[in-house]
Amino acid sequence: MPVVDENEKNPYLRDPPSDFAPVEELSETAAREQVDRLREAVREHDRRYYVESEPLIADRTYDALFGRLRELEAEFDLDHPDSPTRSVGGEPIEEFETVEHVAPMLSIEGSGDIEDVREFDDRVHRDVGDVRYVCEPKFDGVSMEFVYEDGRLERAVTRGDGREGDDVTANARTIGSVPQQLHGDYPDFLTVRGEVYMPKDAFQAYNRERIERGEDPFANPRNATAGTIRQLDPSVVAERPLAVFYFDVLEASDLADSHRAALERFPDYGLRTNDRVEVVADIEDAIDYRDRLLEARDDLDYEIDGVVIKVDDREAREELGRTARHDRWAFAYKFPARAEVTSIADVAVQVGRTGRLTPVALLEPVDVGGVTVSRASLHNPEEIAEKNVNIGDTVRVQRAGDVIPYVEEVLEKGSEGHYELPDACPVCDSPVERDGPMAFCTGGLGCDAQLRRSIEYYASDDGLDLEGLGEKSVRQLVDAGLLESVADLYALEREDLTELEGWGETSAENLCAEIEASREPPLPDFLSALGIPLVGPTTARELAREFGSFEALREAAEAEPERLEGIDDVGETVAETIHEFFLSEANAAVVDDVLEHVSPQAVAIDEGDELAGLTFVFTGSLEDMTRGEAQDLVETHGANATSSVSGNTDYLVAGENPGATKQDDARDNDVPILDAAEFRRLLEENGIDSE
The missing domain is CATH 2.40.50.140 (Nucleic acid-binding proteins)
Known part of the structure; x- marks a missing residue:
């Protein structure tokens, strides 16, 4: 039975009121009545907007009705699985349940060769005689099964292997063009196949937002759609611009005699169809349809990679049957790939x-x-x-x-x-x-994009080397609102992490331990971790050796930048960059916040000359000291520490899990390779205490 009859009086359907009585003035009975009418109206407005493309009201008015519905459902505990408010997403789930399809969702035999298309037509005519074809765009999205019982969306399932797929109903409910309740004179039972996709203009806008947030963009709309529909948090899906075209009946209690007749009923139910579908008399008309659609391809707001040619008559379809992989009554005439x-x-x-x-x-x-x-x-x-x-x-x-x-x-x-x-x-x-x-x-660390990348760098190998805190996890923590600055790392607690997807007790405890151990970092590591432009690990070590403490360096950088110019690896340009970094109010605020939690360890600035004239390169991890500490140690005693092996290198120190490239370079240049024990003996022989 229909959900909304325009002849019925629903005050929220046409020219709805913009003012509502305060919630506290409503009885529960009045609230229920208003909720029922609001749900009816919102469903009808959704149909008008997504299916008919003829909205009755302005977006702002729709938002007011939707907001009122949410308010009443929350206040009077009137939530319902069919409510349009489910489109904003529900609670995250742990995993998808695998369910069997109502009917097989088979693949489509296809080719880009015109002779293969004509061969398909010859086979159809041999088996069932003359037929009409329905021609449709071949959407490049994610195919899904939508099951309706008594007009209510019962479940939505990904295609999977064609026999069973993942139950993504909670995610599908958030898509505007997926009706929770069918309209019109719908069958008691209806299972349809639809293609979930991301419109091209929405895809480009969404990718732009991702890039400007410092995130990697999706490769194409299909990848964006597939990645979205498999999110475990429906609220994430609700924020992404997905849409659906419905294009086939898989099973129904009332089947139309032809494919075209079935499609013509879809809009009455509230199911959105594509306006490029055509019925043609023969295969040559189908080929012409494909050529016309190829020319129009770039003007469409959805990706297609060909056309699908289907036998229209349902009895003929049954007679043609199917193979284990595909229906024998359909063929995909594919487009050539766009090239360059x-x-x-x-x-x-x-x-x-x-x-x-x-x-x-x-x-x-x-x-x-x-x-x-x-x-x-x-x-x-x-x-x-x-x-x-x-x-x-x-x-x-x-x-x-x-x-x-x-x-x-x-x-x-x-x-x-x-x-x-x-x-x-x-x-x-x-x-x-x-x-x-x-x-x-010029926003420095006050810019969110620079901030996120700065957190990633702070935790990287060139920073404080916080294991377990890479690009993906930083993005997750920022998106969850747990990190709004570098300093927020030191406020993270195990419980914050274990509530997030992918974090267990062990991984959360390990990261918290890593962060706790970084509260007293060696000064060179801290200077490098700040991400000062043009200041990497080598320059950071030189600055630490020159000034000894963070306070001394900061004071000189702010007031006497010329003092920096004579330091190895620091010329006029680098000195000016360091000066500008510390003068920035945004950077200063971030650094001060970090210093509330971190105490960079001063280094000795009185250098010895025991290793003067020697050049060391380090690879792998040493047992009792970090690579940065080992570099600082040899430099404090007059040596140079560089990042790559050359003919000027005197020793390559190889700890555990050393890099093969540096060892190969050492052998090519006849550079001695020392293990950790041999490195310590060398230090002892030169009177240097490595403890």
Whole structure:
């Protein structure tokens, strides 16, 4: 039976009121009545918006009705699994349940060869005679089964292996074009097949947001869709722009005689169909349909990789039957892969750890050397101007060293002029400054993008080497609201971590122990971990040896930057960079917050000369000291510690799990390789205490 009849009086359907009586003035009976009407109205507005594309009310009015419904359900404990409010997501789940499909979801036999298409038609005619075909776009998304009982969404299941898949009902409920309750004169039982996808414009906008947040973008809309639908937290799915086209009946208590007739009923039920579906008389018309859709492909707001040609008559389908892998009444006539030439849909600006702005072209996905590419580097403003690249241009894309995609040239202008970098950082809105061909955000560690990357660097091998805190886990902790600064690392507790997906008691305890052990770091490690531009581990050691304490270095960097210029590895440019880092109010605030929890250990600045003239390289881990401590030790006694082996290297010290490259370089250059015990004996022979 229908859920909403427009002839019934529902005050929230047309010209709904914008003011509501206070919740405390409603009786439970009045609240229930209002909730029922609101649910009916919201479902109808969803159908009008997602299926008919003819909304009755403005978005703001819809939001008011939706908000009122949520408020009443919460206040009067009226939650219901069919409620439209389920579209905002529920509680995270531990894992998906595997369930059997109502009917097999088989694959589609296909080819890009026109002769294979005609051979399919010949076989159909041999087996069942003349037929009409229904031609549809072949969507490049995620195929799913949707089961409705008495009009209510019972479950949504991924295709899986075609026989069974994952129950992702909680996630499917968050997709706007998935009705919780069917409309119209629907069958008592209906199972349909649909394609979940991410619209191209929404995909580009979402990728842009990810890049500007410092996250890796998705390769293409299908990957974005697949990754989203398998999220264990439905609220994450609700935030991502997914949609559905429904294109087949798998099982029903009332089956139409033809595929086309079944599709024509879908909109009445509230199931969204694609407007490019056509019925054709013969295979040549189907081939013409494919060619027309290929030409229109770039104008569609969804990815397709071909067309599907289906026998329309249901009896003929039954007679044709199926193989173990595919239905014999359908064939996919595939498009050729896009190769190298594509268009720029948008440009995102990525902010790195040092504040450098890198423009990234967001492309209509294209095949380059067998890899689907959806983004390409534009390098810097000067190169953009030189190539005259802008949004809307048709470009040729190449992969540098078969790895990094880049825009090689503009083939056809679809815009005026070239892309200009923004004057303000897209993340924190701080002014952007140019340095030659480069551009930098001036927000420092007050910029969220720089902050997240700074936390990653702080925990990296070149920082404090906090095992268990990599890019993925930092992103997770930032997204969960547990890290808003580097200093927040020291406020993390085991219980904070174990509540997150993927964290067990052991991993949480290990990370907390790592963080606790980093409260008194060696000064060189701490200086490097701060991520001061142009200051890596080697320069950090030189600064530590010169100033001895963090306070002395900071004071000199702020007031006497010229003192830094004479230090090894520190010239005028590096000195000025260090000076600007410490003068930044945002950086100073972050550093001060960290110092509330961390006490960098001073180093001796009175150097000996026991190892003067020697050069050491370290690889692997030493038993009783970190690599950084070993480097500091030899440098304190007059030696040099470098990161790579050359003919000027005197010793390579190899601890546990050493790098093979450095050992090979040592052998090629006849450099002695010392193990940990031999290194300590060398120190003792020179009167150096290594304890």
